[in-house]
Amino acid sequence: MWRSTPRSLAEEQSRLSGHTIEDLNDYLDRGRTPSDSSIDDSPACTVALTRLERLRAALRRVDSAAVDREAERTDGWVATIIDSIRLETRAGRRIPLTSDSPVARLALTEGAVIGVLRTAGDGIDGILISRCRLEGDVTEPGEPITVRLDVSVGTDGMNTGESVRDLTARLRAAVYAVLVQQTELTIAAVDITVTDLYLTTALPTSEGEADE
Amino acid sequence: MSEPAIAPDRLDDYILAVPGVDALYPAGPLLTTVVASVVSALIPSVAAPNPIVVVERAGGLSISASIGVGPDHAAPDVCRRVHDAIAEHFSRAGDPVIVEIAVTVARIG
Amino acid sequence: MTTVTRLAVPSALDAASDALLADRAADGDVRAFEVLVRRHGPLMRVHATRILGSNDETDDVVQESFITAWRQLPTLENGAAVKSWLMRICGRKSIDRVRARRDHADITETDAAAPATLTPHHVAETQEQAEALARCLAELPDDQRRCWTLRELGEYSYTDIAEELDLPVSTVRGLLARARKTLLRELEDWR
Incomplete structure (x- = not known):
């Protein structure tokens, strides 16, 4: 099992006004509510939040491109599925x-x-x-x-x-x-x-x- | 008792030739009250399971089929015609004693 | 009687709501089910591929998932939730495959190869970035990538992931944190 080493975690917290990247990610998951001024007022946290949001946006593009590619497949996978349930x-x-x-x-x-x-x-x-x-x-x-x-x-x-x-x-x-x-x-x-x-x-x- | 002389896959074709029948379905648990031994319905070279189940019971044969009825046909009439076709098929194939012909319409249209 | 007003839609079943399609499919309508397969199948394929680590078994897993779904649809109470329900079935089937593979091969880190779909293109920078990220995601260690896809595509809670993968919640958090760090680093390279 993996954990942050205490030292790297401590470094992260001191850099992010006492928060970790995980805290900030959870904060985004909650839609930044209730608002937390210890995060919102910290320039370092703001920068980290922006990075996390950029990552989310980029990964949404990755996911939708992958889904689009699958949707364009013409190898009959849908027909195979339908044929297999039609008799049931x-x-x-x-x-x-x-x-x-x-x-x-x-x-x-x-x-x-x-x-x-x-x-x-x-x-x-x-x-x-x-x-x-x-x-x-x-x-x-x-x-x-x-x-x-x-x-x-x-x-x-x-x-x-x-x-x-x-x-x-x-x-x-x-x-x-x-x-x-x-x-x-x-x-x-x-x-x-x-x-x-x-x-x-x-x-x-x-x-x-x-x-x- | 004699076994049905005509292979059940012929019976498939016979049933599919009945006007209004456009599919045969594997006989489901709704139909199969299989008490005795399954006779020759489970034929060799089974690519697909045979949809018609012929069971030998104490008093004679019990035959089950499950069909799909195409659009523009009245399902009850088609169902009765399939019963008649099965009865006729077996009467020409040695006329064994038949105790039941169960035909179920599993799909309409 | 509840009446919901919505904007017009072009073709009847293709544009029908998930709830209506799920109800019809539960009643035995193959056409409605096919619309659901086309609508949600592609996302399920991506989900399965990411959990499995390659697309070798994607066809099988997604097909099995839909067959299970067809059989169990009558038990689904809220048809509007059919998408997440399908994703759960697909996630579980994929994890079962991974487990079966482990039982056979007795190795934990299998198939490190990147999916075949990721051929490099020279296009706009955002697309290159997206592809680099996709590759990065595909090359994450198996357990990290599985947690990640269950979280992001499957929309599982941390607790659900832990249950599904039979891991402590703390481990799941750790794996997700590591994956996030790796992906953030990849993103930084594109600054």
């Missing part, structure tokens, strides 16, 4: 389907249903479904099921004069249609919660309107 579908519960055959045991996975509902949402401009839950016992035929959707809405998907409510009504209709075509579930309700709202056109640039 999220099954969830087993949703039975009817059949005339006495030996048949047919089913949809809950994951398949959630996936196709997500796709239905993506088919509507301005809608992105983030979460989808099937509430109720889907493993029991005929049980009433409530579909709960958390969605992100972008106003660019709205037709002129259309409200968020109109847009979610379109989503609800699309979701019902998919559920009828793709499942044998008994749907009690489709509950949609808008958790996120995106504005399309930039906010008016006139002064004082940019309240985030």
